[in-house]
Amino acid sequence: MDRKAFLEKLRTGEKEYDVIVIGGGATGLGIAVDAASRGFSTVLLEKTDFAKGTSSRSTKLAHGGVRYLAQGNIKLVLEALKERGLMRQNAPNMVTNQCFAVPLYQWWEIPFYFIGLKIYDLLSGKRSFGKSQFIRRGKALEAMPGISKSGLKGAILYHDGQFDDALLAVALAKTAVREGALVLNHAEVVEIDKVKDQFVLTVRESLDDSYFTLRSKTLFNATGVFTDDILSMENSSSKPIIAPSQGIHLVVDSSFWRSDWALMIPKTSDGRVLFGVPWNGKVLLGTTDTPVQKPIEEPIALDREIDFILATADHYLDRKPGREDVLSIFAGLRPLVAPREAGKSTKEISRGHKILMSEDKMITIIGGKWTTYRKMAEDAINEAIASGLIEARECRTKNLAIEEIKRPLYDEGKNEGGCSGFELTKGDIRQVIREEMACTIEDVLARRIRILFLDARAAIAMAPIVSEVLQEQLGDQYNAGEDLAHFIKLAESYLVENYNQLDKE
Numbered sequence: 376m377d378r379k380a381f382l383e384k385l386r387t388g389e390k391e392y393d394v395i396v397i398g399g400g401a402t403g404l405g406i407a408v409d410a411a412s413r414g415f416s417t418v419l420l421e422k423t424d425f426a427k428g429t430s431s432r433s434t435k436l437a438h439g440g441v442r443y444l445a446q447g448n449i450k451l452v453l454e455a456l457k458e459r460g461l462m463r464q465n466a467p468n469m470v471t472n473q474c475f476a477v478p479l480y481q482w483w484e485i486p487f488y489f490i491g492l493k494i495y496d497l498l499s500g501k502r503s504f505g506k507s508q509f510i511r512r513g514k515a516l517e518a519m520p521g522i523s524k525s526g527l528k529g530a531i532l533y534h535d536g537q538f539d540d541a542l543l544a545v546a547l548a549k550t551a552v553r554e555g556a557l558v559l560n561h562a563e564v565v566e567i568d569k570v571k572d573q574f575v576l577t578v579r580e581s582l583d584d585s586y587f588t589l590r591s592k593t594l595f596n597a598t599g600v601f602t603d604d605i606l607s608m609e610n611s612s613s614k615p616i617i618a619p620s621q622g623i624h625l626v627v628d629s630s631f632w633r634s635d636w637a638l639m640i641p642k643t644s645d646g647r648v649l650f651g652v653p654w655n656g657k658v659l660l661g662t663t664d665t666p667v668q669k670p671i672e673e674p675i676a677l678d679r680e681i682d683f684i685l686a687t688a689d690h691y692l693d694r695k696p697g698r699e700d701v702l703s704i705f706a707g708l709r710p711l712v713a714p715r716e717a718g719k720s721t722k723e724i725s726r727g728h729k730i731l732m733s734e735d736k737m738i739t740i741i742g743g744k745w746t747t748y749r750k751m752a753e754d755a756i757n758e759a760i761a762s763g764l765i766e767a768r769e770c771r772t773k774n775l776a777i778e779e780i781k782r783p784l785y786d787e788g789k790n791e792g793g794c795s796g797f798e799l800t801k802g803d804i805r806q807v808i809r810e811e812m813a814c815t816i817e818d819v820l821a822r823r824i825r826i827l828f829l830d831a832r833a834a835i836a837m838a839p840i841v842s843e844v845l846q847e848q849l850g851d852q853y854n855a856g857e858d859l860a861h862f863i864k865l866a867e868s869y870l871v872e873n874y875n876q877l878d879k880e
Contacts, residue, residue, distance in 0.1 A: 384557060393417065394595065398420075398598040399425040400544065401426070402597040403419055406419075406755050408772060411556035416555070418557045421558075424817070426822055428599055430540055433707065434622075434652060435537055435539060439495065439746070440455050440746075441495060458747045461749060469539065469777070472534055472537075473637050475532065475534070475636065475638070476522075476637070477639050478638070479530060479531065492531055508531070509531055510529055519636060520693070521692055522634075523691050537654075540745060541822040546777050547777060549811070559580075562581070564578055565586075570590075574590065582852055582853075592764055593736075597739075615713065617711070617712070619710065621667045622664060622706070623661060623705065624659050624662055624704070626654075629653065629656055631696050632692065636653075643687050649662070663680040663684065702829065703827065705869060712741050712742045728742040728747065728754070738758055799824060801844050803824065834862075842859045
């Protein structure tokens, strides 16, 4: 992952590549891995940083989608459960088995959820993560001391996967490089032309504000909620096809949920699903499902979303978290396929993926979710083959090991990072700059080391030391003052007490 070497090769190397992928989230990285592993010369370009958008802001679950089962979307659940199993097989150090508990407060809920989750088990087949079961009130209270006791009848347990989304994204980038791809973050495609049968891309390298040109046989648009921007760049008359939906998460101290099990509320007051998931020593509460008009790089949580999550948590947790207890708050946008039916809510829009081809034969991938990233990539490359853009070669990713990545513990320990509570050394920071293409404080503290998502105040305290190491490693290419100011402003938007001010702005 030598960014300087990759950039030099892209500026001076091959005149035409087989595949260029725009977008460094789960889908784009999956396509780069698939294409490179089939032996195609492959380039991936990401405007900001790997998994900067939706792909670092998920609920950290590799799951089949219990609520899709309730909606009757068996096909999507089957696909996701199969891919969940392949994720665990190919990245066993990053995808773990997580037990979930569905607390039950009405007697009728016991057979209803028990039967539904037994069907979920059955659909998992040989890739099952574990059998669901009913446990009585006493055992439920013993295992979940933080659950609200009033009226509790028991709980249904089931199993799904958990992973760190941004960590897996970097692992996929390293896997793509291992298979022969060139990947570059902070590289924005600013112009797309078609010359005969070649795509010609003008790329801006944002760190030194320089430009270079690339050519390819095939071009993949995997930019998630910004799909329409690339489509309009290729064809100014293209119509929007994305209906963004916002989900937010609140991070609180583990004392609010003193259990190794995750909490799953299948139906909240407005019909949404809410999770309380142990993650890196904290608890992740989310998520919401709110339509938004226009995607932005840093979506901001709405007050009503914050209130909804806290009110739901208040109903189910014995110890009630308030705004003052929120360590970090982050929002992400889902790139849902725009519905054909007017007035259809985002909860009803399919989470399945679609592949589209423009008149100039640019391939666009929309929809989907982290769990099915590998299948989306396989389908996208197969579409290019079926259309005669590249030669037929067999997919290899079903049994392709993903590169391992290790991280320091988010716990008390040796610390040079400027804040107690997280084990972080300057050596850790140097490693992610040298080996994982981290170029800014945000790259380091948001996605390589997840401290911004775990505790925004701790991230602000650590930022000056991270900036110091970046300056040491990157030299004149790095503007310490500008980057530090940008990060502090960003991190403050993760603090819930600043939301009244953000609303005014």
